[in-house]
Amino acid sequence: MSFFDKVKQGASDAAKKAQQTVEITKLKAQISSKEKEIEKIYGLIGESVYTAYVAGDPSRYGEIVESYSQGIAAVKLDIEGLEQKLIEVRGEKECVCGKVVPSETKFCSSCGHQFA
Ligand SMILES: [Zn+2]
Structure with a gap:
């Protein structure tokens, strides 16, 4: 490889690295916002159960927990997808054991x- 080819290669690698950093930062921000969403739902579960308690309607507890938990499961699935993308962008892969x-x-x- 000539000197200029090496310089070009270096610049192209640096550009790729910068692009990768942007992508990683973006994915991390998305994951963090999804995690905040889950925290919010936890709060809503507590508030809704308490509201049902105050209204003297404990029969609603199960229904409240069920529906909000389904929401949490959906958001967790989104997070898993984003984490998978993060692994790919970093040039990594996940083993069957989770490593x-x-x-x-x-x-x-x-x-x-x-x-x-
Ligand atoms: Zn393994």
Whole structure:
């Protein structure tokens, strides 16, 4: 590789790295906002159950918890998707055991799993 090719390659790598950093920051912000959403729902569960208690209607507790919990499960699913993207953007992959390793890894250092 000539000197100029090396310089060009370096600039292109730096641009890629910058793009990756932007992407990672964006994904982290999205995850954090989803986590705040869950916190909010936890609060709503408490408030709604208390409101039902004050109204003397404990039969509604189950229904309240059920419907808000479904909402939390949906948001958690979104978070999982975003975390998956984060792993990809970082050039990593997740093993069957849950360990995150660099994408070129052939064997998991934690469980020994062989990647295809
Ligand atoms: Zn593993």
